[in-house]
Structure formats: C-alpha cells, structure tokens
Amino acid sequence: MAKVLIPTPLRQFTGRQDAVTAPGATVGEVLASLTAQFPELRKQIFTDEGKVRNFVNVYLNDEDVRYLSRDATATADADTISLVPSIAGGSGAATADATLTKDEILRYSRHLIIPEVGIEGQEKLKAAKVLLVGAGGLGAPLGLYLAAAGIGRIGVVDFDVVDFTNLQRQVIHSTSDVGRKKLVSASEKMRAINPNVTVVPHDVALTSENALDILKDYDIVIDGTDNFPTRYLVNDACVLLGKPNVYGSIFRFEGQASVFAYQGGPCYRCLYPEPPPPGLVPSCAEGGVLGILPGTIGLIQATEAVKLILGIGEPLVGRLLLYDALGMRFRELKLRKNPECPICGDHRTITKLIDYNQFCGVPAQTQPAQESKLSEGEIDVIEVKRKIDRGENFVLVDVREPHEYRICNIPGAILIPLGEVAKRVAELDPEADIVVHCKSGVRSAKACGVLRGAGFKHVRNMKGGILAWSDKVDSSVPKY
Numbered sequence: 001m002a003k004v005l006i007p008t009p010l011r012q013f014t015g016r017q018d019a020v021t022a023p024g025a026t027v028g029e030v031l032a033s034l035t036a037q038f039p040e041l042r043k044q045i046f047t048d049e050g051k052v053r054n055f056v057n058v059y060l061n062d063e064d065v066r067y068l069s070r071d072a073t074a075t076a077d078a079d080t081i082s083l084v085p086s087i088a089g090g091s092g093a094a095t096a097d098a099t100l101t102k103d104e105i106l107r108y109s110r111h112l113i114i115p116e117v118g119i120e121g122q123e124k125l126k127a128a129k130v131l132l133v134g135a136g137g138l139g140a141p142l143g144l145y146l147a148a149a150g151i152g153r154i155g156v157v158d159f160d161v162v163d164f165t166n167l168q169r170q171v172i173h174s175t176s177d178v179g180r181k182k183l184v185s186a187s188e189k190m191r192a193i194n195p196n197v198t199v200v201p202h203d204v205a206l207t208s209e210n211a212l213d214i215l216k217d218y219d220i221v222i223d224g225t226d227n228f229p230t231r232y233l234v235n236d237a238c239v240l241l242g243k244p245n246v247y248g249s250i251f252r253f254e255g256q257a258s259v260f261a262y263q264g265g266p267c268y269r270c271l272y273p274e275p276p277p278p279g280l281v282p283s284c285a286e287g288g289v290l291g292i293l294p295g296t297i298g299l300i301q302a303t304e305a306v307k308l309i310l311g312i313g314e315p316l317v318g319r320l321l322l323y324d325a326l327g328m329r330f331r332e333l334k335l336r337k338n339p340e341c342p343i344c345g346d347h348r349t350i351t352k353l354i355d356y357n358q359f360c361g362v363p364a365q366t367q368p369a370q371e372s373k374l375s376e377g378e379i380d381v382i383e384v385k386r387k388i389d390r391g392e393n394f395v396l397v398d399v400r401e402p403h404e405y406r407i408c409n410i411p412g413a414i415l416i417p418l419g420e421v422a423k424r425v426a427e428l429d430p431e432a433d434i435v436v437h438c439k440s441g442v443r444s445a446k447a448c449g450v451l452r453g454a455g456f457k458h459v460r461n462m463k464g465g466i467l468a469w470s471d472k473v474d475s476s477v478p479k480y
Helices: 008-013 027-037 039-045 102-107 118-127 139-149 182-193 211-215 228-241 293-310 381-389 402-407 422-427 442-453 465-472
Strands: 002-005 019-022 056-060 080-085 129-133 153-157 198-202 220-223 245-251 254-260 319-324 329-334 395-398 434-437 459-462
Touching: 002 027, 008 039, 008 080, 019 027, 027 039, 027 056, 027 080, 080 319, 080 329, 102 118, 118 293, 129 139, 139 153, 139 182, 139 293, 153 182, 182 198, 211 228, 220 228, 220 293, 228 245, 245 293, 254 293, 293 319, 381 434, 381 465, 422 442, 434 442, 434 465, 442 459, 459 465
Parallel strands: 002 080, 129 153, 129 220, 153 198, 220 245, 395 434, 434 459
Antiparallel strands: 002 019, 056 080, 245 254, 254 319, 319 329
16 A cells, blocks of 8 residues: 655644555555545545646655656555645856955855855855845745845845734744834844845835836845745746746745746746635644744755855755655655646746736735625624624534634634534534634635535624634733
C-alpha cells in the first residue's frame, strides 16, 4: 500500500491524521481508496466529474503526476503520494553609483571575505532594486535581512496598520507600533539597521490598475501576500514584465517556497492553475500560524533573492520547497513549466491583468465592513443577544475548534467543529431555529451551507462571529 501525506488544511477530513496508507495499483486507485475511507475528503480533492481539482497537485514521490500518466500512474508499496493544495520573491552589473564607501566596506566585511560575494557582489547588492509585497509575517524578516544585506533600494507595498495580533510573528513591528502604519514602522526599522539603504514606501493596495506601474521599476519581486487574489496578481504582473517572483506561503506549521517566472521556468499558475474556492483554505487569521514559521520561510525567500542578485548557487526554479516545522523536515518537489499555462505557456490567453477578486471568487467590497448590511441568511450579533435575553427557543452552534472554544465562548453555545458538522447533523433538529457562529463568520457560513444542504430550513449565520460579539455585545470576551 502507498502512503498518502495529508497536508494541514485537509487533516480535518482525515481524523487529524497526517499520513494514511491506502491500497491501489495506480495513483487514481489509491486516491479512490483514500476518499472511500474518508468520504468528506473526496469533494475537497475531486470535482463533481471525478477530476482532481486544479488547486490540488498530486505528487508521486517527487514527481508531479500531471507529467507522468496522471491518475493512471503506477504505484508501488514503497511509494509516497503527496497532496499539495495551494495555501490563503538577477540583476545586471553594478552601476557607477554602487561603489562601496569606507564605512560600507567595514559594515559588509563578512560578505566581502566570501569569495562568491566579494566587492563586486556587494556592489551588485547595493545596485539592486527589490520589491516586497507585504510588510507582515513574511515581509518582516525579509525587510530586516535584505536591509542588513545591503540591498540598495527596497520597495514595500502595504496599506495595513499594526495590530496586537501581528506581534506574535511580525518581528519588524513592536508594541509601541500598534495602530501605526506598517509601512512607517517597517521603514524605520530597516533604516535603523542600515541607513545606507533606500526604502520606498507604496502605501496602496496592489491592484490590476497599479501593479505594472509599481513593479516595473524593480529587479526582483518577493511575494509576501496572504490572499489568493493578490498572489495571482503578483504572478501575472511578474510574468508580463519579465520579473522573477520569489514565492513563499505559510499555514499553521507548514510553509512553501519557490522562484517563479525566472529564465523560462514555471510560474505560480503552472503549479496552481486555479485558486481554491473562497473559504476552503483558511487564512492565518482563521487557521493560525506558528509565530516562528514566517521567519523560516521569509529567510528562505531572502536567501533566494540574494542568490539571484549575485548570480550564484542554484535558485529554487522548477523546485517547490516544502517545510514541516513539527517534523522539522524539508522536502523538495519538482515543478515543470506547463505548456498550457494561460500566461506563460505556448498559447497564452492572458495578455493583461484581469479582475483577480472575480477570478478567485471573492466579492468586491463596495463599502466598509462595519457599515455593510446583512446579507440573506445572516443575523447581527445584537439580535442574537436579544434572542438570548428574551429567552427565545433557538440553538446557537459554535463551529470553531475545541482549542478556540477554550479561549472564549458564548454561554449556551453547542460546540460542533466545522469538520464534524456533516457527521453530526442528527444531533440537531431540522425544524429548529439555528444560529451558527465561528471566529469571524467564514467557517460558520460554510456550516450553514452544509446544514441547508441537509434539509435544515431555519439556519442563519451570525455575522462577524465571536469577534463581532466582543466588539458589540461583551467587550470582556477576549479577541484572538
């Protein structure tokens, strides 16, 4: 029997198991056996037509089965099958003004005595222009180490402000920065480390309208984003402009890194032609992330950027690096350029930037979240509180995980984690008035869909989740 490695986002459908053995003579048979053991996993991996979803890649050992015989690829008992779902960055010779000063020679002396770097290499770093997309978890170590390394011009794209929840992992920001613009905080720290670097702030959200204009002035783009629309936007802009895209992503205890769109290598769309449906892959805010993890992945990205600038070593082109912090293991999978890729393949159909929110199925927000009206099937936290105070007969279902419930909870709520809702519908009355909540409203919206699909008629999603409850009803409830 082959061993199938289960990534973190899919473990809720396999009883938390990270590896499962399943019989089968081919990859398709092994996956069929796997999903027969765990029926809820099937719709996460396969479409209704029985095809593997485009945002899930299947590897046999370290080979992408798309370039073997797909689901007909033969397997042996010693083989390992990896399911890799998508998880929601050279420059030319130094210019004349990149000559090192006496102070810089002292500052970078540990670089200069490395034969592969030396004076010429350090001058390349000084002449380089690198853009960081995001000043958060990945952007924090990237900004600090690239500034320390002497990258001459570092652009940073971010429009967010520092929040207390950022401080567990975004080490470029401190407690006194809470409430300040991340751009301001990050720029100060980078200049404090190395006043010789120029930090260029871009206080905007990266969009299809401004991306090409921002990216065109940089040699290398480093993707530190935390959402799929921006990730595809960065990829497509890099391909269209011919810029290397140094990729990294993180979730809970796992990370990925690669270099896309470099010297004819594959791009992000070659790996993931389509994004996962909204809500299927939790964000760090929903699913959590080990605070140290972005440091590891961010430093890998920084290393790749420096290698590209110096023209040394073997970059992560055509290779996907997977990191498992719990097992303290790195694995490498081969990536190939997809000749059918719509933006970098042989017959390109994408020749300009598109609407990436629409592409990823994310509705465009036309008004601030706090002013938005309730959608059909939603209920406001204030009304839920009134129902409790009036003693109304209704069921409040909490679909968060048990460890989240222990952080804070609403008295009287029944805990049924999202991954267990389909199996435990018999515990609920289909005719009852049911209100479902989670942390912010994303998982509870999915749970409502599951219940309605099972025949429940009176189900509503508590808008904003327990975070909104803390804001509007009971400020003593801790936010996390």
